[in-house]
Amino acid sequence: xxxxxxxxxxxxxxxxxxxxxxxxxxxxxxxxxxxxxxxxxxxxxxxxxxxxxxxxxxxxxxxxxxxxxxxxxxxxxxxxxxxxxxxxxxxxxxxxxxxxxxxxxxxxxxxxxxxxxxxxxxxxxxxxxxxxxxxxxxxxxxxxxxxxxxxxxxxxxxxxxxxxxxxxxxxxxxxxxxxxxxxxxxxxxxxxxxxxxxxxxxxxxxxxxxxxxxxxxxxxxxxxxxxxxxxxxxxxxxxxxxxxxxxxxxxxxxxxxxxxxxxxxxxxxxxxxxxxxxxxxxxxxxxxxxxxxxxxxxxxxxxxxxxxxxxxxxxxxxxxxxxxxxxxxxxxxxxxxxxxxxxxxxxxxxxxxxxxxxxxxxxxxxxxxxxxxxxxxxxxxxxxxxxxxxxxxxxxxxxxxxxxxxxxxxxxxxxxxxxxxxxxxxxxxxxxxxxxxxxxxxxxxxxxxxxxxxxxxxx
Amino acid sequence: xxxxxxxxxxxxxxxxxxxxxxxxxxxxxxxxxxxxxxxxxxxxxxxxxxxxxxxxxxxxxxxxxxxxxxxxxxxxxxxxxxxxxxxxxxxxxxxxxxxxxxxxxxxxxxxxxxxxxxxxxxxxxxxxxxxxxxxxxxxxxxxxxxxxxxxxxxxxxxxxxxxxxxxxxxxxxxxxxxxxxxxxxxxxxxxxxxxxxxxxxxxxxxxxxxxxxxxxxxxxxxxxxxxxxxxxxxxxxxxxxxxxxxxxxxxxxxxxxxxxxxxxxxxxxxxxxxxxxxxxxxxxxxxxxxxxxxxxxxxxxxxxxxxxxxxxxxxxxxxxxxxxxxxxxxxxxxxxxxxxxxxxxxxxxxxxxxxxxxxxxxxxxxxxxxxxxxxxxxxxxxxxxxxxxxxxxxxxxxxxxxxxxxxxxxxxxxxxxxxxxxxxxxxxxxxxxxxxxxxxxxxxxxxxxxxxxxxxxxx
Numbered sequence: 034x035x036x037x038x039x040x041x042x043x044x045x046x047x048x049x050x051x052x053x054x055x056x057x058x059x060x061x062x063x064x065x066x067x068x069x070x071x072x073x074x075x076x077x078x079x080x081x082x083x084x085x086x087x088x089x090x091x092x093x094x095x096x097x098x099x100x101x102x103x104x105x106x107x108x109x110x111x112x113x114x115x116x117x118x119x120x121x122x123x124x125x126x127x128x129x130x131x132x133x134x135x136x137x138x139x140x141x142x143x144x145x146x147x148x149x150x151x152x153x154x155x156x157x158x159x160x161x162x163x164x165x166x167x168x169x170x171x172x173x174x175x176x177x178x179x180x181x182x183x184x185x186x187x188x189x190x191x192x193x194x195x196x197x198x199x200x201x202x203x204x205x206x207x208x209x210x211x212x213x214x215x216x217x218x219x220x221x222x223x224x225x226x227x228x229x230x231x232x233x234x235x236x237x238x239x240x241x242x243x244x245x246x247x248x249x250x251x252x253x254x255x256x257x258x259x260x261x262x263x264x265x266x267x268x269x270x271x272x273x274x275x276x277x278x279x280x281x282x283x284x285x286x287x288x289x290x291x292x293x294x295x296x297x298x299x300x301x302x303x304x305x306x307x308x309x310x311x312x313x314x315x316x317x318x319x320x321x322x323x324x325x326x327x328x329x330x331x332x333x334x335x336x337x338x339x340x341x342x343x344x345x346x347x348x349x350x351x352x353x354x355x356x357x358x359x360x361x362x363x364x365x366x367x368x369x370x371x372x373x374x375x376x377x378x379x380x381x382x383x384x385x386x387x388x389x390x391x392x393x394x395x396x397x398x399x400x401x402x403x404x405x406x407x408x409x410x411x412x413x414x415x416x417x418x419x420x421x422x423x424x425x426x427x428x429x430x431x432x433x434x435x436x437x438x439x440x441x442x443x444x445x446x447x448x449x450x451x452x453x454x455x456x457x458x459x460x461x462x463x464x465x466x467x468x469x470x471x472x473x474x475x476x477x478x479x480x481x482x483x484x485x486x487x488x489x490x491x492x
Numbered sequence: 493x494x495x496x497x498x499x500x501x502x503x504x505x506x507x508x509x510x511x512x513x514x515x516x517x518x519x520x521x522x523x524x525x526x527x528x529x530x531x532x533x534x535x536x537x538x539x540x541x542x543x544x545x546x547x548x549x550x551x552x553x554x555x556x557x558x559x560x561x562x563x564x565x566x567x568x569x570x571x572x573x574x575x576x577x578x579x580x581x582x583x584x585x586x587x588x589x590x591x592x593x594x595x596x597x598x599x600x601x602x603x604x605x606x607x608x609x610x611x612x613x614x615x616x617x618x619x620x621x622x623x624x625x626x627x628x629x630x631x632x633x634x635x636x637x638x639x640x641x642x643x644x645x646x647x648x649x650x651x652x653x654x655x656x657x658x659x660x661x662x663x664x665x666x667x668x669x670x671x672x673x674x675x676x677x678x679x680x681x682x683x684x685x686x687x688x689x690x691x692x693x694x695x696x697x698x699x700x701x702x703x704x705x706x707x708x709x710x711x712x713x714x715x716x717x718x719x720x721x722x723x724x725x726x727x728x729x730x731x732x733x734x735x736x737x738x739x740x741x742x743x744x745x746x747x748x749x750x751x752x753x754x755x756x757x758x759x760x761x762x763x764x765x766x767x768x769x770x771x772x773x774x775x776x777x778x779x780x781x782x783x784x785x786x787x788x789x790x791x792x793x794x795x796x797x798x799x800x801x802x803x804x805x806x807x808x809x810x811x812x813x814x815x816x817x818x819x820x821x822x823x824x825x826x827x828x829x830x831x832x833x834x835x836x837x838x839x840x841x842x843x844x845x846x847x848x849x850x851x852x853x854x855x856x857x858x859x860x861x862x863x864x865x866x867x868x869x870x871x872x873x874x875x876x877x878x879x880x881x882x883x884x885x886x887x888x889x890x891x892x893x894x895x896x897x898x899x900x901x902x903x904x905x906x907x908x909x910x911x912x913x914x915x916x917x918x919x920x921x922x923x924x925x926x927x928x929x930x931x932x933x934x935x936x937x938x939x940x941x942x943x944x945x946x947x948x949x950x951x
Binding site (some may be wrong): 074083131132133134135136158159177178180184186188189192201205206207208209210212213214215216217218219220221222224225227228229235244245246247248256268271272273274275276313314315317320323338373374375376377384401404405406410422438440442443444445446447448450456460462463464467468470472474475486 | 675677679684727
């Protein structure tokens with residue numbers, strides 16, 4: 034079966050079917066995990082080729098794993114044994130930047146940041162900014178419904194996708210949505226495909242809305258001695274009429290880790306930091322920044338305003354350094370991205386503290402406080418069997434706490450492989466049954482990204 | 493079958509199953525059309541009752557038509573012969589306004605404007621504002637993915653629905669989404685149900701996000717002598733860094749109709765009007781209003797700024813009077829809500845002019861220029877057979893023009909009954925097949941709002 038694939042598709046796309054073991058290794062992982070290496074990697078460059086590959090795979094029941102840059106956090110693009118990776122990295126053209134209609138047409142392999150740069154040159158703005166934006170592809174962003182710090186004001190990838198072109202597992206091309214800002218004809222296939230983690234169809238073209246670049250931004254770093262005061266500030270800011278463009282949170286562990294790692298001058302005595310950015314017209318920005326500074330100062334915070342590009346960059350570099358810095362604490366990081374309703378952040382942080390003590394583990398939290406999305410990092414060592422077992426048990430407790438606070442086990446990362454065993458903690462049997470029914474409509478032979486998203490028992 | 497329904501469900505819900513002909517008549521129409529009167533109307537007041545009604549209907553294969561206020565524009569809530577209307581008007585509680593988490597929990601029968609008023613008292617803001625907002629229900633808004641003038645800045649109903657509770661046609665309750673601003677676990681059932689026009693499940697509870705009320709608004713009426721200058725102004729405004737909260741357009745016919753109807757002082761010599769509103773902090777609003785005034789003045793417009801609540805209200809009353817005023821021209825109004833990419837509005841307006849001349853019909857256009865959504869009103873008389881036939885042909889030409897300009901045949905109104913014969917002009921066979929597959933997953937017996945949304949041939 035795979036021999037035939039290599040031969041037939043290899044003849045069709047010479048040099049674009051990889052079968053060497055060292056090549057296959059490069060497609061065997063994502064940012065979360067490794068499962069197995071694929072039987073082949075195929076690299077189409079246009080929709081027609083994707084369609085032909087899918088039709089062949091469908092006829093021969095060969096499982097396909099669509100893949101962008103492999104920066105996902107839950108194994109969505111990770112191949113299993115006896116699968117073919119369909120890499121979309123060769124479909125990386127920005128087809129059109131249509132300023133008149135404020136929309137871009139891109140292929141799925143375009144890097145998020147490349148689009149942002151191209152737009153920025155023209156004074157335009159594509160808000161979704163996942164941490165991996167310099168590497169991750171827009172196709173992957175759509176498949177995972179990627180978020181980022183700016184989601185609090187600007188929403189997530191879903192909010193920018195006007196339409197898609199996708200290839201069904203049997204090779205047929207399906208258009209969804211289009212170039213209009215509004216449209217209500219038929220069921221919303223566009224938003225059904227967004228976040229479907231490559232299990233329903235292979236995205237081959239994306240219509241993305243963009244915005245004018247805000248005239249100005251201001252960046253504030255607010256250091257609180259107590260974590261509760263920071264949580265209170267989040268509530269006061271968001272219930273004032275200000276909608277900041279980012280409202281990022283770092284707990285004490287994260288702050289210490291970053292400062293020890295990059296010596297960027299973060300206050301070592303802070304119980305929690307908020308990194309807040311506002312944008313808009315000159316008048317609005319200075320007004321909002323002043324009000325935020327007053328709110329935080331009134332709660333005892335030390336507020337530092339970044340006046341120039343360099344100091345803004347420095348603050349954001351510190352925020353982005355959290356993830357690498359944490360590895361200084363322990364070699365293995367289990368990173369979960371729970372969300373709770375914003376007002377319940379303090380309760381969630383208390384629950385995390387209790388779990389950390391219960392299992393004697395270091396847990397560092399940071400993330401998007403503005404929308405209740407906390408990145409919870411259990412720092413452990415995969416080789417320390419006892420500790421790692423405790424860490425795995427802590428994950429379940431964290432999810433239970435998030436769900437009991439009316440939250441979710443994933444705000445941005447998706448389910449993929451790593452969270453599929455927990456999905457039924459959150460979703461009802463009826464919901465899972467409906468989702469499997471939908472999967473079956475799109476992929477009756479179950480060849481597209483199989484064994485992802487749903488608990489194994491039901492496969 | 494219907495006898496049994498009346499008996500069994502009538503016993504269960506005494507006084508809440510209507511069967512008298514004069515009662516049934518009241519549930520036989522919406523804002524667009526009449527089809528037939530139902531066999532019964534049932535009025536549940538909680539999810540449990542909806543579930544029991546659905547289970548009974550499922551077992552006896554009785555078609556159910558979910559209904560809010562019946563203000564829809566395309567017959568989505570209009571009953572066919574031998575159906576039961578499931579009216580959700582009794583489920584009208586605002587269950588919670590959760591200021592801490594900036595979300596509301598409501599039943600589907602809550603009137604849009606009631607929620608807006610409740611929120612306004614607390615300095616909060618629910619943006620979606622369909623024209624019928626003083627009467628229409630939030631459940632209907634969700635089912636149709638209702639928009640409104642403020643969509644250009646604030647998006648449509650979909651953008652505010654965090655989660656839903658719905659009852660499947662077999663009576664099972666399905667939760668979708670929840671109380672978090674982000675969430676990516678499983679397929680997006682929430683947004684699949686939004687805009688599904690009551691054909692997939694009966695919505696029984698809605699979790700809606702809301703915003704802080706903007707501190708200030710400014711309203712400008714800009715009168716242009718030529719329609720092309722107005723279209724140019726729309727482009728210049730939207731490609732500047734200003735995102736107005738409304739950017740409404742009225743053509744000459746609409747302006748004349750309103751002025752003759754309500755004598756509110758609109759300029760009779762204008763070729764087109766733009767009604768523009770900006771909101772935000774005091775500083776931002778006055779800044780944006782000044783810049784918009786300059787843009788429009790530079791294009792030869794006469795700009796009038798509404799300084800106080802009274803004059804703002806007057807301008808909006810004029811805008812809202814367009815629809816009733818048009819009936820002064822001709823007794824029958826065929827109202828279509830096409831959308832084109834914003835930059836193509838001038839082409840669409842030219843196409844409308846040509847169609848108006850081709851069929852010798854009065855066509856008045858107004859609507860949401862900011863997002864390319866134009867309400868096209870063919871003014872005719874249902875009793876003038878020849879003219880009405882020409883009007884029906886003009887509808888198809890208008891849809892063809894919109895689609896050829898990469899637009900859609902419906903931006904806000906949905907498909908329902910009145911547009912189902914045109915759906916395959918826009919959607920591909922593959923898309924329709926997938927949608928029918930999804931319908932079948934949710935409603936395998938086809939009892940929920942049957943014969944809506946899809947072309948008849950395929951039923």
